Amino acid sequence: MNNNATHATVTIDITLDRHNTKEVLRAILHAILFHRLYGTIKPQTFEVLDVTMPGVSDPGIERLVEEKVEAFWKGMENGANKRGQITVTLSGKHQKKSWIGITYEEEVPWEQWIVNAEIRQPKSDQERQVFNQNLAATLTKSLRTMLTHTSSEQGRASVPPITNPDVSPFPLKIVVRVGDVEVG
Template sequence: MNNIHPTITIDLILDRVTTKDVLHGILHSILFHRLFGAVKPRDLEVLNVTMPGVSNPEIERMVNKKVETFWKGIETGTNKRGQIVVTLSEKRAKKSWFYTEEEDVPWEQWIVNAELRQPKSDVDRLNFHASIAASLTKSIHTMLEHTSSEKGRAVVPLITKANEISPFPLDIAVKIGGVEVG
């Protein structure tokens, strides 16, 4: 069985003021491009960058919870680096000697590496925010390039359930210093 799946990495350097908004926008944008159910779109404005989002209470709760978990892990720990990993899987039958069960097999993974830094002055903060905005624009470009490419479309498994917002199992993990939290 071939378990190799594409991994898309987004690297961000953030400050305390923008961390939650930026991560919220990034997660919503990834999900907007990879949820295949009836998605009600919405716009998110982060540092003058318009990002696509998903208007769904369940998705909103999940994103808020993961961003809060990341924030608490960064705030309370000594490590100012972390990851949020979004894994999209499909259910496949796994046969054993006596029975058949289903297992989740990943078909795509998004890794958002985030590092927290603090600008020293107001001028540094303005420059830093401009840099974050450029990173957001680059991230959206990466998402669009991957999801609209032949390779990005080819990894999507057959959609068998259209009545849910995500026909595939979706997992969002938060790691601080390489250790999963939350």
């Protein structure tokens, strides 16, 4: 966890294989959003390698997550690069005055989640078994990181006042990068 002057940054590093990339990324993004959306949400769960991950049952959120996971997958498929990053940025809206006195709203990030993903391919059944055990352990660790951060003093203090009942009362942005190129 990194804390720069403006917002907390939580990083999750994960190694995936082609068979479970979409399923794992979908579950991780849903789990992050489950812990950071403050409106009335309907929960759902994702079972990935015997790890139960929380999720959000909301058509708009599901569509957003699906679009970003597909963008990541297509970026990986189209290039030689097997590393990518999905960044979830949560912002608050703040009133700001321009130098000529006009007031406008500015989005200021209060928290960022960075999922660094690398795709590798196990070469044998035994390698796959070890790979899947390591991935399940990484998912469990990621969930623990989410819980620890969001329930910590710092994690709770970083949340701005909630001013509306929307599922996502804060501007939410998800950016996908493969190599050094933004995709999707």
